[in-house]
Amino acid sequence: MRGLGNVIAIELRLAMRDPMAAFFALAFPVVILWVKMRNGGTLPGGLPIIDAFVPMLSVFVLGLASLVVLPATLAQYRERRVLKRLRATPASAGMILGAQWAAHMLLAVLGTALLTVVGLVAYGLGGPADLTAVVLAWVLGALSLGAIGLLVGALVPTGRTATVVGLALFFPMVFVSGALSAWETLPASMRSIGGLTPMAPAVRAVRAGWEGQPVSPLTFAAMAAIFLVAGGLGLRAFRW
DSSP, rough: OOHHHHHHHHHHHHHHHHHHHIIIIIIHHHHHHHHHTTOOOOOTTTHHHHHHHHHHHHHHHHIIIIIIIIIHHHHHHHHHHHHHHHHHOOOHHHHHHHHHHHHHHHHHHHHHHHHHHHHHHHOOOOOSSSSHHHHHHHHEEEEEHHHHHHHHHHSSHHHHHHHHHHHHHHHHHHTTTTTSSSSSOOOOHHHHHHSSSHHHHHHHHHHHHTTOOOOOOHHHHHHHHHHHHHHHHHHHHHOO
């Protein structure tokens, strides 16, 4: 376990030293929050915009780290033969994938924490009504989206290809899942499509927990199922 912890710490430091990864995971969501909050206001139903957008953008950060940064890092390691060198060590495929997932999720935690602090200090963000539900939803979202990212990283041959595939998955999802525009303001056709994306259950569950609304067990089950299927496929498809 100590060895795994060391690997995670090293990978997190490497991610933080990557200017693009650090900017998009930490600074970019804050910029989006600033743009969204320039006019303030409330959503249909009277919910202050800030109380919706911080939970939404926390999933945005999570998706960015999971679907774009994580698979690109894993594919770059394969492309540069880092994984082949690791194969000669006692590290298993599960350990490598787990360490990569944990490091990038910690990066997402930092991005979410920064968003929350800015929301509290600058815009009067209210605290989560059900912190346990928010944390559970966020962790299940990290597992499900992270598993998809690991699957992409396990399949694609190069870091550039992984970035292209990750962005192709990420951007359509954030626009229709409610991670970038509030679910209740989207057209019905977009909500129908967005509800089928892997990001939608995380957005709904995190927002519901933050607002004190009940979360359907089916929402949690959907994220768990995505994790099991994509994670299992990622382990089977992993190539050194």
